[in-house]
Amino acid sequence: MGKKILYVEDDETLAFLTTDNLEHHYEVVHCNNGKKGFETFCTQAFDLVILDIMLPDMDGFQIAENIRKKNQEIPIIFLSAKTLKEDRIKGLKLGADDYLIKPYSIEELILKIEVFLQRSQKTTDKISIKNYSFGSFLFEPENYLVKNQHIKITLTEREAQLLKLFLDHPNMVLKREKILMELWGSDDYFLGRSLDVFISRLRKIIKEEPALAIENIPRVGFKWVVEEK
Template sequence: MNPSSFKILYVEDEQFLGRIVKDSLESRGFQVLMLPDGRQVIEQFKRFQPHICVLDVMLPYKDGFTIAQEIRQLEPKIPILFLTAKTQAEDAVQGFQSGGNDYIRKPFSLEELIVRIQNLLQLTQGQTTARSDGTITIGRYHFLPQRYELRLGDEVRKLSHRESELLSIFAENQNKIINRQDILMRVWRDDSFFNSRNLDVYITKLRGLLKDDPSIQILSIKNVGYHFLVG
């Protein structure tokens, strides 16, 4: 990954911290546009067209969560990293709900921030699409949804129709947050308690099917859904 080819929109109201972070990122070759508050973020986002957004949560005029929701409406797939001084788990959930891909708590090391930015960029830029034969790559696995097959090396695992439906949704959303209700409505056309319990069973099955690649995780996000990590 060549940092000079990537642009970062960085919103931070702490001037001293912002300057240190901006200088550090630019010293690594990134192009950085730093803004001090939420007033002109959307206007500058459209002009600058960044590859990733790094947003402080507590900002004057407009908070980072609101900004992220507005950015998501313009560009659904751009990675968003939150910087937050908050420590409550509910705040992390709110960050994911508003469209964030990752968050880091203050105070943080510059090296950790840079690594997280690089990881998000690699995941976004490297997302795999289906091959011409319909095969989708998920980590070390090859998924053939039309044949209901999941392959790992020479091993072929046959999937049920429901397993294949669910895995297709996760394959489409690698390294993204997937809303639980969206899954229920797409697969079962109903989000009843009974179907919700069925989903829990199938999530356990998927975790079992994918367990031979430790880089793949299906993380449960309480009251939200799942974060499908591949990488």
């Protein structure tokens, strides 16, 4: 069975052209307004979501935020004429996997779709993923959950991937480029800004753990520091 994509776009001409091209490769369900798009997401099963930002009834940011409350794993790609870096950063913070600026090429869109579908499939194919202990915390990568006897924190998918990367490389310097390529498959500047946000959140989680720290290595990257007991 082919992969099923939800595509939410109110520009009729663009929607027709994009849908017509994508349907050569995938099953595509198109919605022309935000409210209908989110309702459709809630009633059908999809493998990937493509969202415009400027939409009637509910904008793409709102849809993405609501989708992430229901599903942390499904890939989300924004397609938008909005070129401000703040908009790109906002989209990525909400849990989007990528952000393409209009006009975009169908070839590039399909390439990105394939990358995220393959990555999603690899995650699904993993039978079991080990849990990690650090400080007083237990980390369950499959559930994006960090917990101890006092608190439970649900991470975003990217935050969970970042934490796992650090835990797999204790006391090792990780270059920013390596982290970005591991998490997103790109070392784009705007993704780098999102990485800084994720680093900040992880630091808040471990701030009461004196033996743990995320150290900045200027102009290089970061190190997950674990002090020997």
